[in-house]
Amino acid sequence: MASLVQQHGRYFSQFYDADRTPQRKRIALQTSSPEVAKRLHVRAEDKYALGEYDPWRDGREHELFGWEAPPKKDLSTLGKARDAFLESKSHLRPATQRTYREVLRLFVRHVGEDTRTSSITPSEIADWVDSKPEISDATRRKYVSHVGYLVRYLVEKGWLDRDISKDVGVPKKTETPTKAITSDQVEKIVQAIEEDGDQERYRYLILILRVNPMIGLRTGELLEMRWEEGPVRVDLDKAVVHVASGGDFKTKSGQARRIPLSEKATRLLTLEKQESASDYVFHRDGSEVKYTTLSSAFRRFRKDAGVASWVTLHSTRHAFGTRLASAGTPIHVIKKLMGHSTTSVTEQYLHAAPEQGHHYVDKAFGG
Incomplete structure (x- = not known):
């Protein structure tokens, strides 16, 4: 028995046999085209019915579909599965990879390197989490x-047959407002810089405070932002910011995105470029700004301005998402512009601006 399955835009042939381990076996069809997937699936199904193809036997897909044989991966134990999974995430940012590595190190150590992947249960995941009473929700x-x-x-x-992690109970997340910086807070910090009398030295910080609430970049992306070539660059002619992995820089999700510039953002950046002699958009005396320098300067002037300590550099990114949600922007558009890997992250902005849904309800049902 077989079925055609789609996941994350890709297609798989899924075979089922209650007497095999695992009972369900998925074969990647290496295509996102439904027409191609259907043809390949029928071919696999026919060969399987005739006994000429066994999906549980690794290494036969290249014979069936004419592909180059992939290297054989053994995911039979938890330790081997962890290593293969981490290898598959090597395109992500080093910080993201470190998080995966550390969490899975703790889990595998608790359950056992040689534990069979087919025998992992939700209770083992729950027991591992419960063994750490000191951690927060x-x-x-x-x-x-x-x-x-x-x-x-x-x-x-x-x-594995299914996502057993969904059966693990965890404390529900308390909905809290996103920590978005307000226009008033921005101007208070800018005023503190100007009163310090050295606004030219901190010109980069003033520009970040005024521009990032309109483009929503992460701090690392801001510091990488350039006028011409580079993984994060501004195209003023097309009024767009391009963000992609390149060189030593990697986006958090591993995916590229394009962020349209508003007229106000374009005007501010155009004025900056006219006066800049640096390749970097945000620079200090023509040189790249270091994260520690930016963070230290922000904290200093935030304190001088009397702005709450929960306001951080990341709050300028939150402001972008919150404003988009308040304007009624669909969640999938906000997700794409902000570079989120899932819409569950994006939903925080809808909680911050619940009225954004009224536009769509009114349009559907009228007054």
Whole structure:
């Protein structure tokens, strides 16, 4: 028995046999085209019915579909599965990879390197989290979420039947407003810089405070932003910011995105470029600004301005998402512009601006 399955835009042939381990075996069809996928699936199904193809036997897909044989991966134990999963995430930022590595190190150490992947249960994940009573509810959610990524990887590769991490109970997240900086707070910090009498030295910080609430970049992306060539660059002619991985720089999700510039943002950046002799948009005396320099300067002037300590550099990014949500921007558009990996992250901005849904309800049902 076989079925055609779509996941994350890609297609798989999924075979089922209650007497095999795992009972369900997925074969990647290496296509996002439904027409191509259907043809390949029928071919696999026919060969399987005739006994000429066994999806549980690795290395036969290249014979069936004419592909080059991939290197054989053994995901039979938790330790091997962890290593293969981390290898598959090597395109992500080093910080993101470190988080995956640390969480999975703790989980695998608790359950056992040689534990069979087919025997992992939700209770083992729950027992591992419960063995750490000192961690916060947020950390508990993070641990289960990251083990869930490994579980879904095993489901995709056919070594587990389903996502067992969904059966693990975690404390519900309390909805809190996003920590978005306000226009008033921006101007208070800018005024503190100007009163210091050295605004030219901190010109980069003033520009970040005024521009980033309109483009929503992460701090690392801001510091990488350039006028011409580079992974993060401004195209003033087309009024867009391009963000992509390149060289030593990697985006958090590993994906590229394009952020349209508003007229106000374009005007501010155009004025800056006319007066700049640096390749970097945000620079200090023509040189690249270091994160520690930016962070230290921001904290200093935030304190001088009497602005609450919960306001951070990241609050300028939150302001972008919150303003988009308040304007009624669909969640999938906000997700794309902000470079989120899932819409669950984006939903925080809808909570901050619940009225954004009224536009769509009014349009659907009238007054």
